[in-house]
Amino acid sequence: MSDFINETVATQLKKNRTGKGWSLDVASQHCGVSKAMLGQIERGESSPTIAKLWKIATGFNLPLSAFLGVNNEQTSHIQGLLADKKVSINTLFEFDKHTGIEMFELCFAIGHEQYSEAHQTGVLEHIVVTCGEMEYFCGDQWHRLNTGESAKFNADQAHGYRNVGNDLLRFFNIIHYP
Amino acid sequence: MSDFINETVATQLKKNRTGKGWSLDVASQHCGVSKAMLGQIERGESSPTIAKLWKIATGFNLPLSAFLGVNNEQTSHIQGLLADKKVSINTLFEFDKHTGIEMFELCFAIGHEQYSEAHQTGVLEHIVVTCGEMEYFCGDQWHRLNTGESAKFNADQAHGYRNVGNDLLRFFNIIHYP
DNA sequence: GCATATTGTACGTTAAAACGCACGGAAGGT
DNA sequence: ACCTTCCGTGCGTTTTAACGTACAATATGC
Structure with missing residues (x-):
């Protein structure tokens, strides 16, 4: 259903946090969100409100889209060559x-x-x-x-x-x- | 503070909904979210969870970013157009x-x-x-x-x-x- | 005039997000 | 062994998102 969005937020948050070498505690201080909440979000146990997600994003100095996995359907085609057809x-x-x-x-x-x-x-x-x-x-x-x-x-x-x-x-x- | 994100979601939601000529009721049917909630979000009275916002976005056939007004603070220096020949x-x-x-x-x-x-x-x-x-x-x-x-x-x-x-x-x- | 939808809002309840604190585990120091 | 410190998770409470229904508006029809 709509659980996949929670999953992407979870993985993106954990990736960004560990990527900065932050513990849940220091991330909490940067974001102004309790570390318990951050832990639950990372485990996919809760779906943050956009207000909280915005606080998290600004705490990480990242755009909101960094946590959303950005669903912008990009399709790519390799140009088909015409062999000896007309x-x-x-x-x-x-x-x-x-x-x-x-x-x-x-x-x-x-x-x-x-x-x-x-x-x-x-x-x-x-x-x-x-x-x-x-x-x-x-x-x-x-x-x-x-x-x-x-x-x-x-x-x-x-x-x-x-x-x-x-x-x-x-x-x-x-x-x-x- | 972080209220501005709720404001942008509110205005974007209302703009997209009225743009399609939808009432809160029909929007509710498309999104699977109660019309009372949609009304509160439009008035900035509540901050939706990303799971709900995702349901709304899919109901509107729009990307999540359509409601978030992304992005602030992204280094975007507009180049001189035809001045230099780059x-x-x-x-x-x-x-x-x-x-x-x-x-x-x-x-x-x-x-x-x-x-x-x-x-x-x-x-x-x-x-x-x-x-x-x-x-x-x-x-x-x-x-x-x-x-x-x-x-x-x-x-x-x-x-x-x-x-x-x-x-x-x-x-x-x-x-x-x- | 009186009905009858249709719109958006207000109310009361339920489910869940968010908080603070305390707990068990792991790593490091003495 | 020990004590200390930092990590993440579980628990209980508070806050609030989310729901369903009922309500006051504003139109449309008869």
């Missing part, structure tokens, strides 16, 4: 219902082109070209993008991309769903 | 109120590092490294990213970036505001 699509960020964002990196071989059906209304695509030259189709015509250029367009219509340079094309695609 | 920031997409997205490309000289203050709650940053090796600071530690890797983290806390490689660092930063 195209590779690498998902950098899966669709997130909170932000409405998903992000891909695409690699196109020379001359390759690809089309996509219309998405639902309000969907926006963001293109950033990191390598090569491309054109993207939107509305009723093609638009050119060189390396380092970027564009934003409505994707609630048929659209497409193609490599028009003499090298590998790499570009990012950030899609936002309303 | 860093360049290129705006690819201006902030769009419809998508809540803005996007930058950043270039750091060798060894350069830069910090940013906490953004408003719920702000998410997406990092994609296109060249070089970097580390980003988030929560209470640095996280490494090599070329081609990416990461997503909550930016409603003090955070930073630094070039830890032997070459120019290039990375994209997509910031999403809720």
Whole structure:
């Protein structure tokens, strides 16, 4: 349930305390919290209030987050190489219902082109070209993008991309769903 | 004294709750915490335990740090932006109120590092490294990213970036505001 | 006008955080 | 052996977080 947060606080507190070479007694003096309480927290027997945890954090000269194990979902992807395929699509960020964002990196071989059906209304695509030259189709015509250029367009219509340079094309695609 | 932490939790809770258009009752159902308690916390009349605050945070689909207003006293010297040529920031997409997205490309000289203050709650940053090796600071530690890797983290806390490689660092930063 | 939800607050009780003190164990000194 | 000192834990009490319910507000409907 929510016991894991107590566990992380327990381990972090003990690690920080012993790391400074403090006994429960001296830690108590620094923090203004009884050593009995500190012991109970370290054993996971009690869940401190944030007021007390703040006193502990300031006593340790550390930010509050040092005791919370910081749940900031970081995900890391290694870039998938395109062997001898014509195209590779690498998902950098899966669709997130909170932000409405998903992000891909695409690699196109020379001359390759690809089309996509219309998405639902309000969907926006963001293109950033990191390598090569491309054109993207939107509305009723093609638009050119060189390396380092970027564009934003409505994707609630048929659209497409193609490599028009003499090298590998790499570009990012950030899609936002309303 | 240590009352200020209760104040920040109080204001953050009320802001997040009303921001979602939730009453104390529905917030209680989402979090599994009595609405009487939520009311007392919002009025600063009681200091929740971290276990309860964690239940609240998960009920709101927010990180714990969203309620703690982290961080004070963290050495954050804001570097002169484009004055010296140690860093360049290129705006690819201006902030769009419809998508809540803005996007930058950043270039750091060798060894350069830069910090940013906490953004408003719920702000998410997406990092994609296109060249070089970097580390980003988030929560209470640095996280490494090599070329081609990416990461997503909550930016409603003090955070930073630094070039830890032997070459120019290039990375994209997509910031999403809720 | 009178009902009927819906909101946030106040009250009384229960569970638990937090305190102070005392206890057993381990390390060091004489 | 001994005494001393420091460590962490257990116990009893006080404080308070947390709960459930009832209450006074403010709207919406008939």
